[in-house]
Amino acid sequence: MLCVVALLALALGSFLNVVIARLPLMLSRQWTREAHQTLSLTPPVQPACNLLVPRSRCPGCEAPLAWHDNIPLLGYLKRRGRCAQCRCAISVQYPLVEMASLALVLWIVWHHGMTLTALTLILACLTLLALAVIDWRTMLLPDVLTLPLLWGGLLYQLTNNADRLAESVVGAMAGYGIAWGFYWLFRLATGKEGLGHGDFKLLAALGAWCGWQALPLILVLSATTGAVVGIVLQLLIPRLRGAPMPFGPFLSAAGMLILLGGDSLVELYYNIIGLSGI
Structure with a gap:
């Protein structure tokens, strides 16, 4: 099997x-038309x-x-x-x-x-994988993938963990709100855009799938990994210095890790920082 x-x-x-x-080519042609x-x-x-x-x-x-x-x-x-x-x-x-x-x-x-839960998790992870590579190549997170991922997360919690649906809804709202807030703080401070609007929707989708409790860990993992990769690439490839870097791949990777590891990873994180029981 x-x-x-x-x-x-x-x-x-x-x-x-x-x-x-x-x-991306199909969307570009659609926008041109x-x-x-x-x-x-x-x-x-x-x-x-x-x-x-x-x-x-x-x-x-x-x-x-x-x-x-x-x-x-x-x-x-x-x-x-x-x-x-x-x-x-x-x-x-x-x-x-x-x-x-x-x-x-x-x-x-x-x-x-071989369960329905496995099938839904496979679809979610493969969608995140596609989003990660597309964003890395084109700096684009298509709505045609992020929005179904968001609604799919809410539907998954409704049908599999109805008692956690409220956590999922709050996670979607908080994910979008955190990214939106960071975008405007960074723009007011520097005059530049630190995140794209696709990142708002992707973090909202991850909040829907993983719950609001997982958002701090997702942000820590993605920001840390993104910073390390960005520094290494700019040191090795001088032409990339100062160039914008997509954040979607790192959000997607962190989200996949949480989906694969389950609540145990989130619990471990809160135990490490001394906030067990959340």
Whole structure:
């Protein structure tokens, strides 16, 4: 059964790569069409692009990939990370996302079994993984992912932990409010934007899934990790010094950790800081 789950997890990871690569392009084209319509201009004619078409292709020569080159992990390893036609390097993101999906799904199924709870946690974690990579690549957290994640968290608590629904609602409100407050404090102090509006919605979604009690730990983990990674990258890559850095990947990683670890991580955090019993 775990072997079957592993194959399905790799297939989900492969689909997640399609979402990561194409969703920002689809949204950009949608915004372009809307802008042209608002200005009463004729929108440009562009080839179809959605999650189903066109076929996966090389980013360099745009040659369609053979079906066997699309097999998760194996296709990448077989070609040693290069296009079969032009030998252009293919991003290591693709196997990394597939391996991350495999690890997430196997961990959740191992601890929760083949249950509806496991399925909902898998969907939440894979959505967070997609958001993390999209934000890292494009500085964008699409509403089409963050808002369903928010409502999904509330629905999950309603159907699985109805006694904790109030904590979930307060978590969503507090998550959005904390991010909104930090945004304005930073903007008033520096004149710059420290967070994007997508971060507001993502933190609200994490509050809905994890409850308000988990928000301090999520913020500590994401801020600490983000600071360390940011400092290291700026030291190693001078051109990144002073450049804006997405916060969504670190929020997503912290949220996934809480979802995978459960209440025990939150309890451990409060025990460490001397606030046990919250």
